[in-house]
Amino acid sequence: MKALPSLNRFFWKYPWHIGLGFLFVALSNYFGILAPKMVRIAIDFLQGKKSELPVIGSWEWVKNLENTPANYLIFLGAIILLYTIVRGVLMYYMRQTLIVFSRWAEFDLKNELFQKYTELTLSFFRKNFTGDLMSRIAEDVGNVRMYLGPGIMYIGNLIFMFGFVLYAMIDVSPKLTLYVLAPLPILSIAIFLVSKRILLRSTKIQQQLARLTGAAQETFSGIRTIRSFHRQAAFSADFEKEMQEMYDAKLYLVKIEALFFPIILCLIGLSTILTIYLGGIEVMKGTMGAGTVAEFVIYVNMLTWPVASVGWVASLIQQAEASQQRILQFLNEKPDYDKEAGFSGSMQGAIAFQKVSFHYPDATENALKNIDFSLESGQQLGIVGKTGSGKSTLILLLARLFDASNGNILIDGKNVKEWSGTALRKQMGVVPQEPFLFSDTIFNNIALGAGDESDPEQLKKRVEEAAKLAEIHDTIEGFQDGYQTMVGERGVTLSGGQKQRIALARAFIGRPKLFIFDDTLSALDTDTEHKILENLQQETKGITTVIISHRISSVQAAQRILVLNDGNLAAVGTHETLLQQPGFYKDLFEKQQIAEAEGDL
Template identity: 40%
Template sequence: MKHLGALGKYFWKYRVRLGAGILFVALSNYFNVLSPQLMRFIVNYVDQSLTLTGSSHLTETRGYDVLVKKMVEWITQFGSIAQVVLVASIIILIMALLRGFFMFLMRQTIIVMSRHIEYDQKNEVYTQYQRLDSLFFKNHTTGDLMNRIAEDVSRVRIFTGPAIMYIVNLVTVIVLSVFFMVQSSLELTIYVLIPLPVLAVIIYIVNSNIHKKSERIQAALSDLTTNAQESYSGIRVIKSFVQENAMFRFFAINSEQYRKNAIALARVEAIYFPSIQLLIGISTLFTIMIGGLYYIHHEHNITLGTIVEFIVYVNMLTFPVSAIGLTASMVQRAAASQKRLNEFLDIVPEIKNETGATPVALDGTIAFNDVNFTYPDTGIRALQQFDLKIKKGEKIAITGKTGSGKTTIAQLLLRMYDANDGSIVMHDRNIRDMDVFALREQISYVPQDVFLFSDTVENNIRFGKPGATREEVVAAAEIAGVAGEINGFEKGYDTLIGERGVTLSGGQKQRISIARALIKESALVIFDDSLSAVDAKTEKEIMGRLNAYLSGKTAIIITHRVFSLLSFDRIIVLDEGRIAEQGSHEALMKIPDGFYARLYQRQQMGLGTEETV
């Protein structure tokens, strides 16, 4: 339950709706508990009138609410039994309508409040996703992340809406009913309420089991969601390797685990709810039996009307008391989900704005000073004593074997990670002292792993510069060498791209990704092996246009291939996180048995681009 304390800020934010909802619950139940008192009056009135016991008892109002007393005084003025019963029945109907009206207002306040809280929570969770760094997403599956923002938030909403409503309803019904029952007959009330302590013990025992089983269900559901999401995303790979049966078996195992946990919880609830109904039934039997004996022996002023009143009260308590189990289940499940949300929301990202961080207008100068970096999740040492100075407007190519640290340079410049030792300086300022969002906003980056959104071609390119005109989008596409193919689509730039760009070829996806970066017009451009999927002819076209586009800009081209059409100021060759060779194309070609020279020769002979070891 302590985990639900985090919801206090939301209840305070919507305190007016919550307060109004509680008031409407109380008013609804107030009019509800008045009906049994009127029923008692009608039964007693008819009984005493027909048995001619004397008119002095016809208007006896012991234990009635003040409002009911006034009603009785007014009703008895009509005289005849038929008129009294008719008027009293109409009043009961009016009270039922009033109860229904306040129930409507109750739902319009409390349930609507829960939807507002759900909206706020989802925004808070999504904002936290945006704040967290790359390491978090490497260590958590997409299915688990989706489960938190969907299933967990949904279970918490059920607590902030229906569960709160049931709890308030339960308290007000029990308090009002027991109060008027005691006013009517203390002795009969005690007998009727005898089963309640037993009910409390059952609730306590069962709730512990419900809480544990709810946590297991949530964990199993996360595994199941992850399995399904990975299957959907990798369906082409699954079909290519004919692994449908293997994936189904894997899914079946997770599904079976979820089924077992869900059935175990269902079994507990299946025993729980009938037990509550049994106890309510016992209370009804006590009412009839003991009340009947009191009436027969004329004890404790018990009348037929009192017995009817108590039976109505007991049945009135049936749903709220039986809902204790349902409400307890809602609360326990919400607590388990809120615990997961709290743990997630309490994560502090490693990459964040330091105190005093300010935006800096980058000019393209970069300095790596004795930088060391090891990936925290794998322990792989990517850069060692790395030193590199890049002047404003320089064009730098970075190449090397797989795992030599090329992509790490781009990741550090974007502050996806922070260096373990050393410093990275841009525009004479350590990037740790810069506003991280302003830093990334000024870098045009084409990642190695292309990602496109399930949106139009135009919006995917415009993603790099929200608010860009169609003309700017087209210009960026032309530089990236993809404009001709986009124009060939049936809907041109309005063509919808499938999830992750599934409807496009690898080369088209890469070039749209390049266009998205180029539209930013940044002072620093980083291409991370972004032309690996295009043919030689298209590559020449793109590199030819890039020569003009990159004029005056600092460019870092990370690649396995040698771009002869692009004039680089320097070519950096990495090996195990260190600079093994650097210089111009001509200088590197003169190094005997150098890595770059061998790479270039292999490329010219068409033998591949990766260094064999």
């Protein structure tokens, strides 16, 4: 057990829940053993043996009651009922404290994990599957909660009940106690073995369930592709295969579970028979009252559940330990650097790459090799190059989503590692190659880039301004719900170009000092592209911009153009100088000239 002690902090965080919880456990068990005593007194009374009731036994009216046996028995019954009700109420509060505590701990732990996820690096998300991240937040935290809640509660219950019942039993007859307790350890071990299998199986079922949901989710997201390739039947067959495995696993579980209760009942029965047999002998010898045997039978039955729960709790703790280990693995994962520390002043936007090389974690070849260039603040940089030549990678390094393997990247003469990550990204407006829109309104998707603008009027103005710059305002107004239109999973499906422009507006709204467009205008027709570029030129005067594109027309105005080839910087220059030399840029320009001319015909 190494991981579970790390959960102890929750006990200190909620001391009242824990303290009161155990008080209720103790009290409810105390009332639990009072009822069987009354049963003994009642049966002994019927056999003519009178014993004094505790506390109230000396009261005059109680003594008088003993003279009318029927009333006295009803009176004893009423006391038993009263004890049971008190016990029930106490058990209610025991759950209200201990189980509620575990829900609070679960709440904290889930938030902690989620917060952690948001801080971790991109490489972390490449290493771990989404399904795995989700299951740690859902299943594993759930397992840990089972330990913190029911686990702790049953352990406490077991300790107190065993203490009280054992004391009461030994008080009445030590010898009988020994006999009737003999089968209980067997019961515990048997249940441990069975519940271990049950848990193992349930884990398998959980995993299978994760695969099923994963398969279903992927099918639904890819439904267009599946339909257009007419692969419905194949996907259904795959799903059915997974479902069949699920079915088999579940059926096996049901079979084991079906064994569970008969085993418990069998062993309880064994203890009960032993009690009655051995107790009966004592009663015949006259050394014990029949009431005592009845009392014992009740005790034995009271003990069985806690003892049965030992095995269950033991396997539950094992499961929680494994889950907590997995959780800790993530919680102890270090973010690559402290996002707040470092320089957080305002950015001018001068960029310099000094002999920068980079290879992706676990990739063999360098994605960027010895890249060296610089750009003054306020200038425009164009980047062209074949697909896979490293253009997007260069941006990832600039935004410090990855650190360069070799060389330095400077912004305003400062290494990006000296900048505070927060300040760096706040002042940088990146429109990624594959923009992601959240399942939310268009308004909120754009406003996401506004950071912490709190004035709603101001925010509305800024969102519309940004949308106009991105040439998407009119389109949005044309939607039935305007800016309140839902996009993403639950809303309208936007065209590729519309998505790109919303992402563009999202970057505009942040008023960055350094603009980066990764192939952002690719899905737009040339007219719209020109309009946006014009808007850009006016709005981004004096703002450094980096434009990645496959179209010469998007980059030709730039003061500096990089041509990347296979991770190398093949050429640097302006539109004019690059056209002077044979190579990728000149070829691309000529091809696009011809295509444009053909388009015009």
